[in-house]
Amino acid sequence: xxxxxxxxxxxxxxxxxxxxxxxxxxxxFFGEDAREVADVLDLQVSEKSAHGSSYPxxxxxxxDLTPYLAALVERGYRVAVADQTDGDGxxxxxVARVATPGTYVDVTGADARYLAAVVRDGDWGLAFVDxxxxxxxxASADGEAxxxxxxHRFGPEEVLAGPDLRDDDAFLAxxxxxADATLTLHEAxxxxxxxxxxxxxxxxxxxxxxxxxxxxxxxxxxxAGAALDYVAATDxxxxxxxTRLQPYSADDHVELDATTQRNLELTATMGGxxxxxxxxTVDHTVTAAGGRRLQAWLTRPLQDRAELERRQAAVGALADxxxxxxxxxxxxxxxxxxxxxxxxxxxxxxxxxxxxRLRETLAVLPExxxxxxxxxxxxASPAAGVLERVDREAAAGVRDELAAALAxxxxxxxxxxxxxxxxxxxxxDALVAEHREHEAWLDGLAxxxxxxxxxxxxxxxxxxxxxxxxxVGNSETDAVPEEYREVKSLxxxxxxxxxxxxERERRILRVExxxxxxxxxxxxxxxxxxxxxxxxxxxxxxxxAELDALASLAEHAAANRWxxxxxxxxxxxEVEAGRHPVVEQATEFVPNDARFGxxxxxxxxxxxxxxxxxxxxxQVALVVLLAQVGSFVPADFARVGLVDGIYTRVGAxxxxxxxxxxxMVEMQELSRILHAATADSLVVLDEVGRGTATYxxxxxxxxxxxxxxxxxxxxxLFATHYHELTSLADHLEAVANVHVAAEERDGVPASDxxxxxxxxxxxxxxxxxxxxxxGPTDRSYGVHVADLxxxxxxxxxxxxxxxxxxxxxxxxEAKGSAGGSVxxxxxxxxGEFASADAEADGGETDPLDADAEAVLEDLxxxxxxxxxPVELLSKVQDWQDxxxx
Numbered sequence: 001x002x003x004x005x006x007x008x009x010x011x012x013x014x015x016x017x018x019x020x021x022x023x024x025x026x027x028x029f030f031g032e033d034a035r036e037v038a039d040v041l042d043l044q045v046s047e048k049s050a051h052g053s054s055y056p057x058x059x060x061x062x063x064d065l066t067p068y069l070a071a072l073v074e075r076g077y078r079v080a081v082a083d084q085t086d087g088d089g090x091x092x093x094x095v096a097r098v099a100t101p102g103t104y105v106d107v108t109g110a111d112a113r114y115l116a117a118v119v120r121d122g123d124w125g126l127a128f129v130d131x132x133x134x135x136x137x138x139a140s141a142d143g144e145a146x147x148x149x150x151x152h153r154f155g156p157e158e159v160l161a162g163p164d165l166r167d168d169d170a171f172l173a174x175x176x177x178x179a180d181a182t183l184t185l186h187e188a189x190x191x192x193x194x195x196x197x198x199x200x201x202x203x204x205x206x207x208x209x210x211x212x213x214x215x216x217x218x219x220x221x222x223x224a225g226a227a228l229d230y231v232a233a234t235d236x237x238x239x240x241x242x243t244r245l246q247p248y249s250a251d252d253h254v255e256l257d258a259t260t261q262r263n264l265e266l267t268a269t270m271g272g273x274x275x276x277x278x279x280x281t282v283d284h285t286v287t288a289a290g291g292r293r294l295q296a297w298l299t300r301p302l303q304d305r306a307e308l309e310r311r312q313a314a315v316g317a318l319a320d321x322x323x324x325x326x327x328x329x330x331x332x333x334x335x336x337x338x339x340x341x342x343x344x345x346x347x348x349x350x351x352x353x354x355x356x357r358l359r360e361t362l363a364v365l366p367e368x369x370x371x372x373x374x375x376x377x378x379x380a381s382p383a384a385g386v387l388e389r390v391d392r393e394a395a396a397g398v399r400d401e402l403a404a405a406l407a408x409x410x411x412x413x414x415x416x417x418x419x420x421x422x423x424x425x426x427x428x429d430a431l432v433a434e435h436r437e438h439e440a441w442l443d444g445l446a447x448x449x450x451x452x453x454x455x456x457x458x459x460x461x462x463x464x465x466x467x468x469x470x471x472v473g474n475s476e477t478d479a480v481p482e483e484y485r486e487v488k489s490l491x492x493x494x495x496x497x498x499x500x501x502x503e504r505e506r507r508i509l510r511v512e513x514x515x516x517x518x519x520x521x522x523x524x525x526x527x528x529x530x531x532x533x534x535x536x537x538x539x540x541x542x543x544x545a546e547l548d549a550l551a552s553l554a555e556h557a558a559a560n561r562w563x564x565x566x567x568x569x570x571x572x573x574e575v576e577a578g579r580h581p582v583v584e585q586a587t588e589f590v591p592n593d594a595r596f597g598x599x600x601x602x603x604x605x606x607x608x609x610x611x612x613x614x615x616x617x618x619q620v621a622l623v624v625l626l627a628q629v630g631s632f633v634p635a636d637f638a639r640v641g642l643v644d645g646i647y648t649r650v651g652a653x654x655x656x657x658x659x660x661x662x663x664m665v666e667m668q669e670l671s672r673i674l675h676a677a678t679a680d681s682l683v684v685l686d687e688v689g690r691g692t693a694t695y696x697x698x699x700x701x702x703x704x705x706x707x708x709x710x711x712x713x714x715x716x717l718f719a720t721h722y723h724e725l726t727s728l729a730d731h732l733e734a735v736a737n738v739h740v741a742a743e744e745r746d747g748v749p750a751s752d753x754x755x756x757x758x759x760x761x762x763x764x765x766x767x768x769x770x771x772x773x774x775g776p777t778d779r780s781y782g783v784h785v786a787d788l789x790x791x792x793x794x795x796x797x798x799x800x801x802x803x804x805x806x807x808x809x810x811x812x813e814a815k816g817s818a819g820g821s822v823x824x825x826x827x828x829x830x831g832e833f834a835s836a837d838a839e840a841d842g843g844e845t846d847p848l849d850a851d852a853e854a855v856l857e858d859l860x861x862x863x864x865x866x867x868x869p870v871e872l873l874s875k876v877q878d879w880q881d882x883x884x885x
Contacts, residue, residue: 004030004048004055006093016080016098018072023084026059034058040075041068063413066106073104076182097235101182102158103131105238105347107340110288112296115230116156116181117223118147119191120164120171125219127227128154128248133289133339134241134346134538138214138224139248145257145672148174150248152258153299156181160226162219163188186230193217196225203228204245212247241343243535254301254628255645255676259669263650263684264621265582266298278622281582282631284555286333289340289541290548297549301628303642305567310382311550311630312564317381318554319632324378325551325558327371332548335361338541346531352410352419352523355402355530362399362540365392368547383550390543394536405526415516419523428522431515438508442468445501453479457493460501468505469495553631560584562632565623566639571679572597573624573715577636580619581626584634590770591636594620596715600736602708604726605719606777607740612770613719614650616740617684620717621646624682643682643715647673650686667877670704679713686719696876698722709734726776739777740770855879 003023007030011019018037020027029037030048034056038045041060048057060068065081072079078100082093102115112130119125124141137154141147151159159181165171166185175183189195197216200209214220224245231238262270269276279298285291302308318325336357344350345358365387372384410419422429446460449470457473466487472480473493484496530537556562560581577591590612596603605613623633627640649669670688677683688701701722708716709732718725729735858879 003028007031010080010082010093010095014080014095014098016078016100018077018079019082019095020060020065020069020079021082021084021093022062023059025062027062027065027081028057028059030055030057032056037072040077041071069099070104070106070108073099073101076101078182078184097237098233100158100184100234102129102156102184103231103234103238105132105235105344105349107132110291110337112154112292114154114156115158115160115227116151116154117160117162117191117227117230118151118165119162119219119223119226120144120147120168121162121219121222123219125221125223126150126248127220127223128156129227129231129242131231131238131241131347132343133292133337133541134243134343134534135246135339136224136227136242136244137246137248138212138220140214140218140220144171144174145676146255149255149257151175151181152261153256158182158184160184160186160223160230162191162222162226184230186226186233190226190229191222193222195229196222199225199228199232200245203239203242208245212245214247235347237347237349238343240346240348240531241534243346243538251644252303254303254625254643255647255681256299256301256625257647257672257676259672260646260648261299263648264618264625264646266625267295276582278582281585282553282556284552285548286329287335287544287548288337289545290332290552293542293545294549294552297629298625301625302630303628303644305569305642308567308628308630308642312567312632313381314383314386314550315554315557315630315632316564317375317378317383318551319558321375321378322558324371324375325554327374328368328547329551329555331364331367331371332544332551334367335364335544338362338544339538340541342531342534342537342541345527345537346534348524348527348531350527350530351412351414352406353412355527356406356410358530358537359399359402359406361544362395362402364544365390365395365399365540368544372547383547386543386546386550390539391536394533395540398530398533398536401526401529405522414520414523417512417515417519419519420526425518425522428515428518431511431518435508435511435515438504438511441504442508445470453481455479462505466495467497468501468508469497470501471495553629557632560634562634563636563638565627565633565635567627568639568641570597570641571601571715572639572641573620573682574637574639575620575623575633575635576638578619578623578638579634580615581622581634583615583619592616592619592770592772594623594717594772597641599734601713602705602716602718602732602735604705604729604735604737604776605717605739605772606721606723606726606737607719608742608777611740611742613740614686616772617686617717617719618648618650621648621682621684641680641715643680644678645676645681646684647677647681647714648684648686649673649688650684664877667700670700674704674707674712677708677712677714681712681714683708683712683714683716685716687721688718696880698724700876701725702728705735706732723776729776736774737776738772738774741773742777851882855882 003021007019007021007028010021011033018029018033020029022028028034034045035058037043038056038058043058043060045056045058048055069079069081078098080095080098083096085092085094100115102113104113107113112135113132114135115129115131117127117129124143124147126139126141126147128137128139129135139150141150159175161172161175161183172183175181190199193216197209200221209216209221209224214224228239228242231242256264256266261267265277267277267279268274274280279295282298283291283294285294318328338358338361341350341354341358341361344354350358369387369392372387373379378384405420405424407418407421411417420428422432442460446458449460450456450458453476455472455476457476459471460468461471462468469487470484471490471493472484477494480494480496483498483500485498486494487497488495573594573596575594578594579589579591583589594603594616605617607613619634623635623638624640624643625646626633627638628642633640649666666688670685673683673685685704688697688704701718701720702725705718705725705728708714709728713734726737729737858875
């Protein structure tokens, strides 16, 4: 069979997108695969002829496959790799593994790389596997929205959808919206309850599922079993790194849906940049694993008060011990990513450099312990307790074995020799000694021959073509003895061989071959031995990552005057002199208070545009989030009642391409909040209702406020320009008004040294004080904001004149294009204009059409008190659509 035919047969045997087949020293792609790969990786395409046909061909050197494979996987391709072996003189090729976005081990980035499996079987089951670190989480979710939230939270590279979800277009569309992942349809039988449960038992033990309270035939177990089956199908060796099954419950964590994570800019800004996010701001970690851990904490805050207080105590002790903290961070800087190194060892992919890095990192453990014990308070804190979870004796045993085995500077490849230290193995030492003896004989041969023959231009060397040879300058070849046999004539010299030299060469080649085989076998055994201790090593990796994350939070807290929040049960939330953790890094920030509790749980926030309402609400939400990470917070004082979820509706992203208007997105997000939030949640709403007509918007905002106050009862911050809502504080007991202050006056701007901003407008000077005060704002400053935005002066002046007349409920002249004007009156009650002629005619108007009459009749028949808000919103949308037609 020709190479191309073999390639096509192997490609047909796998469902991978691409196949890389080893042909000698290259991995080759043929046909459409070659065109695709060449386009993606900018490779040169050549032609391969077979049976009268020509096939495109592109290849990469065997030793360079890894970076090319990584580039393909990063782009979402699943790539099968067929390796070449020599058996009884025949070349054989078989698919050895399939590199996929969710199972690729040889990654270089610091971020976690999860494979997810999701099953719907009444309830929802999820599994999240990071084969690069050995992390394996199994979880249940209460409904589709919760499942999508967890998928967004973990951000998997690849998702296995269960058989019951593959025809659910709505779910798959939502999945693509929430998770930028490759969707893979793994074989349906892998999700079968019996097969899935068997896979979990085989990997983690008979009692693993029972100990976690996971039903063997349930959706979570089905997801876990399918994930294991897929990992085994793509690369069975990776399974060895999965040593611990961890439960993951959304009830243990703070609910943060995708919208909230985006709005609070936890890991990326609204524009998609990492810089400027909360994570980028507080990340002072010195290891890749520490950065992963910190990011996981920020996106998965806890409800466990005991664990949070443990973290707080650790952060506080590290913050109060700067010298010890510096020593700890200095020690951690020398640590490599142990979890990933252990995973590579367990999967049989670690090279000598990987094991050397493991040895060096394990040597850091005593330095880390010394740093933690150097300060008495720190030594008594939970920070020092992190190392108690590590079997330090077993870790020291691995370090000692690696120190005894590995050379200090091993080669990059495993077949060169020189991997292992002398004294590690007697047979290897004997081969090394024999090789050294032969090399010494060869090293002295040139001197001996020059002296024996009385010549000057003679040297001994070796190459792949001629083997070992003696080279003599042509001017001295007369002195060459009879035992020298000429093997090659050069321009200025001649090469010779001798029986003795050829015998030495045979001995050296034999020794080198035996040494290479023995050393490779011994290294493989050492790697397997280390891989069997992956659990110990992963515990080391987790401990170092946690200490790095804790030290990072301590570093930031100490440098920015953050304080330890008091965690309490109940609905209390008190923040004194709170600040936005990101914004305070870029400007002199005006701190503000926030107070909930004692019956006060709904704040209506008013104030001008650009005055800081959104920043204020976000900072309150971030203070709560940081508190439930276990971090200190940017405030002088904070008392935080633990929340079960943080829900935000801040700003609007147009999704017209998906057929959803800004208003529809706004209503869908509001609906999600009204359904999901509880009395233990924190809700942040910004300008709800602004995406539709003014009076519709006011109605929606009013109804939503009542529903949250009366039914949901969550702690809520509601920013609005609808001043009508401020009157709710007089009628709803838990509602209070606060406003972001501004001053307007003629003449010189009001001075404020604490970060306020002043702008001159035609009607006077507006100063945004950035200070939150009790009570509602007395007016809006929209015209001033238009002025600040650069709207032309005539428009600003006309706006101001119209606004003044509307405030006085006076008639407004509607200016025509010809310069004339028509007298018009704006009815504040109806929100409509009536012309002067209409008034003169006694206020007669055209009769309503049939559609309008029908809508009006529906409106008369709606019982606002009895209609749920979500249903009411739907009716309003329907009425608008009918009237628009």
